[in-house]
Amino acid sequence: MSFFRDLPKIFKKREITFIESYKESDDAYTFLFEKEKDVTWIAGQHGLFRIMHTKIKNPLKPFSVASAPSENVIRLTMGIGKEPSEYKKAMLELKPGMKIYLSGPVGGFHLHDNSPAVLIAGGIGITPFRSILKQLESEGKLNGQPVHLLYLDSKKSYLYKDELDAMANHPSIQVTYLSSREDLHQEIDKVSAIHKNDGKYYVAGPQSMVKSISEYLQNKQISKRNIKKDAFFGY
Ligand SMILES: Cc1cc2nc3c(=O)[nH]c(=O)nc-3n(C[C@H](O)[C@H](O)[C@H](O)COP(=O)(O)OP(=O)(O)OC[C@H]3O[C@@H](n4cnc5c(N)ncnc54)[C@H](O)[C@@H]3O)c2cc1C
Secondary structure (H helix, E strand, O other): OHHHHHHHHHHOEEEEEEEEEEEEEOOEEEEEEEOOOOOOOOOOOEEEEEOOOOOOOOOEEEEEOOOOOOOOEEEEEEEOOOOOOHHHHHHHHOOOOOEEEEEEEEOOOOOOOOOOEEEEEEHHHHHHHHHHHHHHHHOOOOOOOOEEEEEEOOOOOOOOHHHHHHHOOOOOEEEEEEOOHHHHHHHHHHHHHHHHHHOEEEEEEEHHHHHHHHHHHHHOOOOHHHEEEEEEOOO
């Protein structure tokens, strides 16, 4: 059970050092932190990140680690609009060398086996999938299990597009960019007709999107146990 495996990691709080941040799209920023040798995670997991340089009301929030454990950095990408929350303002204030606390990373959202994987991202929900695909790449496994990434973004911003396109050059990796829920449903119909319950379906994004896509999959006779969810509450 990942809960019991994760307990000691949740209680262990460590400081991580900020390197830099940059704008990833109109409403998303990426933040890079140094990765000490003993910090590790399974691609797809999330950490709990606590602001320490200033006092704010809710200093602790969960974020998926968008980098793979094989990369030498902790990468977060956050949706930040025109009116950022206190937390996100504090993130934008970080200067190189400043620190925040990290607990984890933890969680059961990661590839579970070598069966065909259907990754379904809603907007900012692409973050755990970047990590998962980068890890497959670094392990030389991009030619292994079939992986379909269905990436829905109504604003067509498509974070990490260049990297995803490069990975899609491998025959077993398919990336489909979508901008409407109807198109996403159509693609799910196609992919689920191919893989049925031999595949695993990973859904990440805003809570409402994860819930409705999970229900849609179940209506397509995909068993609950083959659907793994990463619901980003707060969107
Ligand atoms: C497992 C997991 C993984 C996640 N991974 C990611 C990830 O990779 N990337 C990501 O971005 N999120 C991720 N999230 C969601 C994340 O934890 C936050 O809930 C989310 O980013 C919203 O944070 P916020 O500070 O903007 O939200 P809130 O504080 O809830 O604010 C919501 C909105 O209210 C408005 N608002 C709030 N405070 C103010 C203020 N003082 N002034 C003006 N407007 C205000 C803003 O428009 C803000 O966007 C994840 C969540 C989970 C559970």
